[in-house]
Each structure stands twice: as structure tokens, then as C-alpha cells.
Amino acid sequence: DDSEWRLWFPVLLDRKVELYEMGWSLKDGLRDCHVAAAPYGGPIDFRKPCIRCPLTTFSPIWGPQWKSGVVKQLGWTVGDDLLCVQEDGTVLVYDLFGSFKRHFSMGNELVQSHVLEAKVFHSPYGTGIALLSGTFRFILATNIEDLKLRRLPEVPGLQGAPSCWAVLSQDRQSKVLLAAGPDLYMLDTTACTPVIPPGLTPQASSIVHMAVSFSYKYLAFFTDSGHVWMGSANLKDKLGEVETKMKTPPKQMAWCRRPKGQQPSVVVMWEKNLLVAGQCQETIQYPFVDSVLVPEMDGVRIISGSHHELLQEVPAACEEIFKIASMAPGALLLEANREYEKESQKADEYLREIKEQDLLGEAVKQCVEAAGYEHEPETQKMLLRAASFGKCFLSNFRPELFVHMCRDLRVLNAVRDYTVGIPLTLPQYPFMLVHRKLYPLAFEICRYLKTPEYQGVSRVLKHWACCKVQQKEEADEVIARAISVKLGETAGISYSDIAAKAYECGRTELAIKLLEFEPRSGEQVPLLLKMKRSQLALSKAIESGDTDLVYTVVTYLKNEMNRGDFFMTLRNQPVALSLYRQKLETRVSLLQSAVDEYNKAKNEFAAKATEEEIRLLRFQRRVEEEKGERVLGCSLHDTLHCLLTLGLHKQAEQLYKDFRVPDKRYWWLKLTALAEKEDWEELEKFAKSKKSPIGYLPFVEVCVKHLNKYEAKKYVSKVTPEQKVKAHLAVGDLEGAAEAAIERRSEGEVSLVLSRCSATTDRTIVDRLNRARAAAAKK
Numbered sequence: 001d002d003s004e005w006r007l008w009f010p011v012l013l014d015r016k017v018e019l020y021e022m023g024w025s026l027k028d029g030l031r032d033c034h035v036a037a038a039p040y041g042g043p044i045d046f047r048k049p050c051i052r053c054p055l056t057t058f059s060p061i062w063g064p065q066w067k068s069g070v071v072k073q074l075g076w077t078v079g080d081d082l083l084c085v086q087e088d089g090t091v092l093v094y095d096l097f098g099s100f101k102r103h104f105s106m107g108n109e110l111v112q113s114h115v116l117e118a119k120v121f122h123s124p125y126g127t128g129i130a131l132l133s134g135t136f137r138f139i140l141a142t143n144i145e146d147l148k149l150r151r152l153p154e155v156p157g158l159q160g161a162p163s164c165w166a167v168l169s170q171d172r173q174s175k176v177l178l179a180a181g182p183d184l185y186m187l188d189t190t191a192c193t194p195v196i197p198p199g200l201t202p203q204a205s206s207i208v209h210m211a212v213s214f215s216y217k218y219l220a221f222f223t224d225s226g227h228v229w230m231g232s233a234n235l236k237d238k239l240g241e242v243e244t245k246m247k248t249p250p251k252q253m254a255w256c257r258r259p260k261g262q263q264p265s266v267v268v269m270w271e272k273n274l275l276v277a278g279q280c281q282e283t284i285q286y287p288f289v290d291s292v293l294v295p296e297m298d299g300v301r302i303i304s305g306s307h308h309e310l311l312q313e314v315p316a317a318c319e320e321i322f323k324i325a326s327m328a329p330g331a332l333l334l335e336a337n338r339e340y341e342k343e344s345q346k347a348d349e350y351l352r353e354i355k356e357q358d359l360l361g362e363a364v365k366q367c368v369e370a371a372g373y374e375h376e377p378e379t380q381k382m383l384l385r386a387a388s389f390g391k392c393f394l395s396n397f398r399p400e401l402f403v404h405m406c407r408d409l410r411v412l413n414a415v416r417d418y419t420v421g422i423p424l425t426l427p428q429y430p431f432m433l434v435h436r437k438l439y440p441l442a443f444e445i446c447r448y449l450k451t452p453e454y455q456g457v458s459r460v461l462k463h464w465a466c467c468k469v470q471q472k473e474e475a476d477e478v479i480a481r482a483i484s485v486k487l488g489e490t491a492g493i494s495y496s497d498i499a500a501k502a503y504e505c506g507r508t509e510l511a512i513k514l515l516e517f518e519p520r521s522g523e524q525v526p527l528l529l530k531m532k533r534s535q536l537a538l539s540k541a542i543e544s545g546d547t548d549l550v551y552t553v554v555t556y557l558k559n560e561m562n563r564g565d566f567f568m569t570l571r572n573q574p575v576a577l578s579l580y581r582q583k584l585e586t587r588v589s590l591l592q593s594a595v596d597e598y599n600k601a602k603n604e605f606a607a608k609a610t611e612e613e614i615r616l617l618r619f620q621r622r623v624e625e626e627k628g629e630r631v632l633g634c635s636l637h638d639t640l641h642c643l644l645t646l647g648l649h650k651q652a653e654q655l656y657k658d659f660r661v662p663d664k665r666y667w668w669l670k671l672t673a674l675a676e677k678e679d680w681e682e683l684e685k686f687a688k689s690k691k692s693p694i695g696y697l698p699f700v701e702v703c704v705k706h707l708n709k710y711e712a713k714k715y716v717s718k719v720t721p722e723q724k725v726k727a728h729l730a731v732g733d734l735e736g737a738a739e740a741a742i743e744r745r746s747e748g749e750v751s752l753v754l755s756r757c758s759a760t761t762d763r764t765i766v767d768r769l770n771r772a773r774a775a776a777a778k779k
Contacts, residue, residue, distance in 0.1 A: 014256065014265065014276055014284060015318075017375050019301075019416075019423040020308040030290045030305050036120070037294040037303065038076035039214070041415075041423040043096060044294075044303060045074050045082055068092060075120025077127040077144070085118040085129065091144070106131055107139055107149055121167040123174050124758065130167045130176060136160065138187060140167075142174045145470070146505075152176060152187040164209050168233055169216040169761070177219075179207035199238040201227045211253035211266065214295045215761040218257070220266040222250055228266055228277045237709075240279035244268065254293040256300045258313050258427065267300050267311060269293055274302070276311070298427045310375075310423065317370040321383070329359035330366030330386075337386040351393065361397060364390040368405050372426040375416070380409055411445060427764075439464050458492035458774065459767075465493075469502040469510060480513040487517075492774035496523035503531055512536070525549055529556055535569070542575050554580050645673045663693040675702045680711045687715065697723040697730075704730050725749045729756060738765045742772040 069086040089110025113134035126143040138152040165178035204223030230239040257264040265278040276284040294301035299312025320328035336350035371383035446456030495518035499511040521544030528537035570577040674683040696718040703712035728737035741749035
């Protein structure tokens with residue numbers, strides 16, 4: 001099939017799918033055009049450099065004659081408004097249908113100095129714009145809906161335009177990363193900091209192009225030596241480096257990565273060639289002429305004058321089913337169905353093979369999942385027929401998975417049709433409706449799909465409410481009332497989340513009014529404390545009757561207030577004062593018990609000290625005579641640590657047994673000593689020697705502390721369920737942490753993982769955790 005083909009390499013697995021043949025008539029293709037395409041299968045806009053050339057979106061929807069100034073950059077907002085950045089710093093805003101909405105300026109200085117380069121980007125706060133002026137200074141606006149211009153610091157010694165630059169979104173801040181000759185700088189609002197990418201080839205003398213991933217987590221550089229460097233956006237970790245044998249700077253670069261993909265790759269495009277480079281040393285090349293790359297959350301769209309295609313990492317389910325000679329359960333079930341349709345007895349043989357391995361349920365799920373990732377309806381039907389055939393032989397298979405996929409594909413195939421022209425993929429599908437504020441359409445599709453309330457209607461309503469609180473032209477009371485009427489007591493919606501959004505937008509009073517509709521005090525109090533409304537938080541905590549919540553507020557007040565104000569506040573709240581006294585009395589009692597235990601242990605130790613010291617001195621003298629290492633006079637703890645650090649494990653083992661060193665102390669000492677020596681092989685043997693008395697979370701934490709996440713990941717699977725979330729977070733695995741938190745149904749752990757997530761770059765994980773939290777609240 002020419003419309004879709006897959007390339008199979010040991011590590012690099014990508015496929016290219018033809019989405020559409022383009023209906024526009026372009027004599028010279030997209031050569032010398034300004035092109036911008038919105039994410040999530042959104043509209044495309046292009047214009048020729050001549051001033052009076054029309055702007056045209058894909059389909060085409062509209063094409064007005066351009067009568068304004070010189071356009072330097074085009075881009076789309078999160079709400080699918082078109083931004084036209086002009087040379088004088090003026091930004092014109094059009095809606096999806098070509099109607100002029102408004103304009104704004106990025107600064108008066110640009111009228112004289114002009115805009116050299118511009119980039120439109122998406123931040124946690126909305127759509128932003130970054131400009132490079134003729135004076136080689138960067139001007140940044142992180143949210144055009146609440147325009148606040150920031151002039152970034154000067155770059156030392158910068159006498160011309162940088163060779164390349166990109167906007168990063170880190171820790172809820174937007175920064176500019178730029179390359180100037182051999183130097184690389186990170187600009188934020190306060191400083192210009194030189195940075196060095198780890199492991200960059202010494203052959204490279206400068207970086208000529210860079211690309212940031214869709215999630216802002218990863219970064220790629222193209223160097224003048226023809227190497228592609230891939231790593232984390234914080235420039236702490238290197239993923240890989242590939243030599244392309246191309247010295248010419250590329251026209252474009254983009255990341256090609258699925259949200260849960262294991263094999264990230266970078267797409268590099270020149271005038272007539274496109275190359276895909278992964279963490280392995282293999283590359284894939286395609287011939288292309290005058291094309292444009294559009295990064296997506298699960299791949300890269302490639303747009304040319306004649307075709308519109310999607311390049312993406314092959315989904316795991318599709319790989320398992322379609323790879324040559326695959327024996328995966330899904331592949332066997334597909335073959336069984338084919339033979340059944342031929343009325344061949346081989347169908348029974350394939351089925352028996354799957355059943356003997358007890359993998360028929362897995363085979364059905366694999367075929368259903370693969371169908372969701374396929375674009376051709378015939379391939380979807382083939383996989384779904386195989387799944388339908390397999391589930392006939394399962395007595396306890398729940399049909400919801402199959403039914404929901406059929407509904408999803410029906411909607412996806414409808415919006416992908418050329419008459420609509422939105423090439424959505426299954427992973428993008430949940431984001432599209434609310435992302436574009438198509439709330440009525442979202443409601444209708446949720447009803448058609450019979451989506452559970454907390455996943456469908458509740459999510460749409462929450463997104464609507466979060467947008468509503470940003471409408472500054474309406475009064476707080478009007479917005480609070482409108483949200484209350486619309487949401488009511490809809491399951492799965494937390495008013496505290498909406499109030500938090502209002503607080504982020506600077507509307508504290510609106511946030512307080514919204515919290516009045518939140519029935520759970522445990523959700524009200526933390527936000528009230530964050531808003532510095534501690535008196536109200538204390539009243540709410542007392543009303544809830546939750547003593548732990550009251551004491552949390554009391555502890556916060558004690559840390560935030562001076563002594564006089566603190567006790568005056570408690571005097572006006574008898575319940576809080578009584579609880580505080582009770583806690584103090586308990587603490588005094590515990591301290592007295594601890595002192596008594598300490599004195600008892602101290603007396604017992606003094607009686608034994610002399611005998612043990614003599615034995616230890618004899619042992620130390622023997623070690624010095626045999627090994628020549630100076631340990632005489634050291635304490636038992638220091639002696640043991642010294643032996644382990646020097647690699648004298650037999651002597652350390654003898655000391656541990658002879659002096660009855662507690663197991664936990666010995667394991668800690670040996671663990672830290674091996675990590676300090678970076679003897680990872682010996683550490684792995686030690687971990688396997690017997691069950692660790694200190695658990696395996698310390699192994700993870702010590703490896704991470706010594707900057708070796710690869711070794712740390714080996715011990716994550718051994719960690720107890722109670723420590724799984726901490727272990728996954730320690731190695732930076734948000735996906736694993738989320739799964740562990742959901743599996744344990746722990747509200748605290750879910751909140752912990754959410755606190756580590758970014759609302760923009762980790763949207764899939766955040767939504768999943770919120771769904772789990774909503775489901776738990778509903779029960």
C-alpha cells in the first residue's frame with residue numbers, strides 16, 4: 001500500500017502515513033512561503049513574501065488580500081486564532097474564518113529597530129510571542145491575552161543575530177536558549193547564563209539549528225559538523241548523538257515522539273531531503289521537496305504543495321501485530337481471523353496456540369488498540385473483525401473496550417474526511433474539543449460516545465469554567481453565579497481546581513467565592529492558606545471537624561505569625577487552642593519517654609564500652625599489619641566505613657559479624673561506600689545477596705544522588721508498593737509514578753505526582769490522575 005509504509009530498524013521504528021492530497025493550486029509549491037499550522041490537526045496558513053499575497057488556510061476556508069505591513073512570522077493560538085507578526089512589532093489577530101479581531105504592539109522600540117526574527121509558542125499561561133529586535137535584544141510575552149512584555153537581558157559580546165534560538169518552558173517560566181558561535185546561553189527575566197550541553201561532540205564548533213519537543217521536555221541541536229545532539233531540555237541528560245554526514249544547515253527540525261514512546265527521534269529537513277535520526281546510530285531518509293514540518297504530540301505532520309502526511313513512531317501494538325514473523329497474540333489472532341474468513345482449519349490451530357498460552361484476552365485488546373492507531377478504515381475494520389472474532393471465545397471479556405473504540409473511530413474517521421479536513425490521531429482526540437473551546441460540539445460527542453460523566457461532560461464543564469474565570473470584563477459575583485448554575489453538583493468536578501485557576505489569574509475574591517461551593521474542607525483549606533487567608537482557613541477547618549486539618553492550619557499559623565498574634569488568634573478559636581494544648585502535652589510526654597530511654601541506654605553502653613574498645617583496637621591493629629591501611633583509633637562506625645571504601649569487603653564482613661553491627665547500619669554504610677566508589681557492579685551483587693533490611697528505595701536514591709539514573713531504575717521494581725511513587729519520581733518517571741499512585745488509590749500520592757507535573761507538558765498524566773481522583777471521590 002503506497003499510502004502507508006513502515007521501516008523496521010533494531011531501534012528506530014517510524015512510519016509515514018499519507019493523510020490528504022492537497023487541493024490548492026500552487027505553481028511553485030511552498031517555496032519561499034511563510035507557513036504556520038496549528039497543532040492537533042489544526043488549520044494551515046501560508047503567504048508569499050510579497051506584501052499583497054493572500055493568506056490561506058487549509059481547505060481553503062478564507063483567503064483575504066493582505067494590505068498591511070511586512071509579515072515576519074505567522075502562528076496559531078491555542079484557540080485557533082491566527083497571529084501575524086509584522087516587522088514593526090505589530091501583531092494582527094484573525095479568527096479561524098478570517099475576521100479581524102484586534103491588534104497589539106510588542107513595543108514602540110520595534111518601530112525603529114524592527115523585528116529580525118519571531119516565534120509563536122504555547123506556555124502554561126497561554127499563547128506567547130518571542131521577538132529578536134534589530135538591536136539583538138529579546139522581547140517576550142508569555143500570554144497575549146494578558147499582555148506583559150519582558151525585555152530579556154543582553155547577551156555579552158553579541159554583535160549580530162544568533163545562529164539559532166528557541167523558546168523553552170521550564171518550571172512554569174518561559175526562557176530563551178540561543179547559540180552564538182561556539183557559545184550557548186540561557187536567558188530568563190533576570191540573567192543571561194552560559195550553558196554547556198553534556199557530551200556534545202568535540203568536532204562541533206557551533207550550533208546552527210535547534211528544536212524543542214512538543215512537550216518542552218527534550219531538545220535537539222544540529223552542529224556545523226553535521227551531528228544531531230539529543231537530550232533533555234534542562235541540558236542535564238544526553239539521549240544520543242547521530243552523525244548525519246550533512247554539513248549544510250537544515251531548513252527545519254522537529255521531534256517525533258509519542259507520549260508513551262520509548263524511541264524518541266528527530267526529523268531534520270533540507271531543501272530536497274528529510275532525515276530521521278534516533279538514539280541509535282541508524283537513520284531513515286526520505287526524498288522531499290519544499291515541505292514544512294509541523295510538530296504534534298505523537299509525531300510530525302509533513303505538508304508540501306501536493307501532499308499532507310504524518311510521520312510517527314510506530315505504536316507498540318501495531319509493531320507487535322504487523323512486524324514480520326510476529327508471534328505476538330494479536331498477530332496470531334489476526335491470522336486466525338483471516339483463515340476463518342477463508343473457511344480454513346488453520347484458524348483453529350492459531351486459536352489453540354493463543355489459548356494454550358492463556359493470551360486470548362491480551363490478543364483481543366492488542367487488536368482493538370492497534371485499530372485505534374490506524375488511519376485506513378479498511379485496516380481498522382480488519383483489526384476490529386479479528387478482535388470481534390477473538391472475544392467470541394471469551395466468557396468474561398468486558399465489551400466496553402471494543403464498543404468505545406468503535407465509537408471513537410467513527411468520530412475520528414468523520415473528522416478526518418477530506419470534507420472536514422482535521423487529521424486527528426487517537427492520542428490527540430481527547431485534547432481537541434476542549435483545546436479549541438468547542439464546548440457544544442464536545443457535549444454532543446460525549447453524549448454520542450456515552451462517555452462516563454467524569455471523563456466527558458465533567459471534563460468539558462471544568463475546562464469551560466477555567467476559561468470563564470479569565471474573562472476580566474465580567475464581575476466576580478456574575479462569574480461565580482454562572483459557574484455555580486452551570487456546574488451544580490456535577491460529579492468529578494472540584495470547585496477548588498477552578499478557584500485555583502482564578503487565583504492564578506489574580507482574582508483572589510472570585511477564588512474565595514468559588515470555594516464556597518466546594519463541599520470538601522480538605523480541598524478548601526490548602527488553597528485558602530496559599531492565598532494568605534489563614535483566618536478563613538482556620539474557620540473552615542474547625543467547621544469540618546477534622547482535627548488533623550485544624551492542626552495543619554495551626555502549624556501553618558505558628559510558622560507564619562509572630563508569637564503574640566499567633567496566641568491572640570488561638571484565643572479567639574477555643575477549639576484550635578484546646579487542640580494545640582493537647583498536642584503540646586503529647587509532645588512533652590514523648591520527649592520525657594525519649595530522655596528516659598536515652599539515659600538507660602547510655603548507662604548500659606558505658607558498662608560495655610571498655611571491653612568493646614579493646615576488641616576493636618586489636619582488630620584495627622590486625623588490619624594494619626595485614627593490609628597496611630591506617631584505621632587504628634577510629635570509631636567502629638568509621639572503621640567499617642573505611643574498610644568498605646577501600647574495598648576490603650572480607651574484613652568489613654568480619655567486623656560486621658564480630659561486633660554485631662546492626663543490619664540496617666551495615667547495609668547503609670556499604671551502600672553509600674559502593675556508590676561513592678561508583679562500583680555499580682558490586683552494588684548490584686550486594687543488592688541480590690539477600691533481602692535488604694533497609695528496603696530498596698535507598699538504592700534508588702543513592703544512585704540518583706550520584707547522577708546515575710540508569711542504575712537507579714534497576715531497583716525501582718524491587719521497592720515496596722508503599723514506596724513505588726517516591727522511587728518513580730526519584731528517577732523522573734512521572735508515568736510510572738502516576739500508575740503506582742492510581743493503583744494504591746492514595747489521594748496523597750496522587751497529589752504528590754500532580755505537584756511534579758506541568759499542566760502543559762504532562763497533560764496526559766495530569767488528566768489521568770484527575771480522572772482517578774474523580775472516580776475515587778465518586779465512590
